[in-house]
Amino acid sequence: MDWQELTNLTGGREFTVERVRLNETGVAIEGAFELPQLAQLSAEDQVFVTAFVRCHGSIKEMERTFGVSYPTIKSRLNRITQALDFVETDPAPSRAEVIDRLRRGEITAEQALSELEGPT
Secondary structure, three states: OOHHHHHHHHOOOOOOEEEEEOOOOOOEEEEEEOOOHHHHOOHHHHHHHHHHHHOOOOHHHHHHHHOOOHHHHHHHHHHHHHHOOOOOOOOOOOHHHHHHHHHOOOOOHHHHHHHHHOOO
16 A cells, blocks of 8 residues: 555544554564654645656646646645645754864854854
8 A cells, every 4th residue: 555545545634653564574663653744745735746846846847747827836835835844954053063163163152152042
């Protein structure tokens, strides 16, 4: 069963995966696992996101693929964006990292204070 079948089966209702089996080893793990965010989208939205990635983020190409207007594509992207949490790709350095860089002379005391205070 693939994610699309599972999404259709559940009808968009919340569910919990309780067992995961690693195919190549046969090892099974039991617990309560959340699905990845993309797998929690409707099947139609999963297809849309896949198409968007295959189009390398080109809205013009998406317009041609789906035969709809720019505002329609943007509206759908905005709706899907609201369903997904932002993933921080450049997390702030830890206090220890900042202090180590200060000790090594890589940054000034002023830069260290600025990094420790974080964005304002």
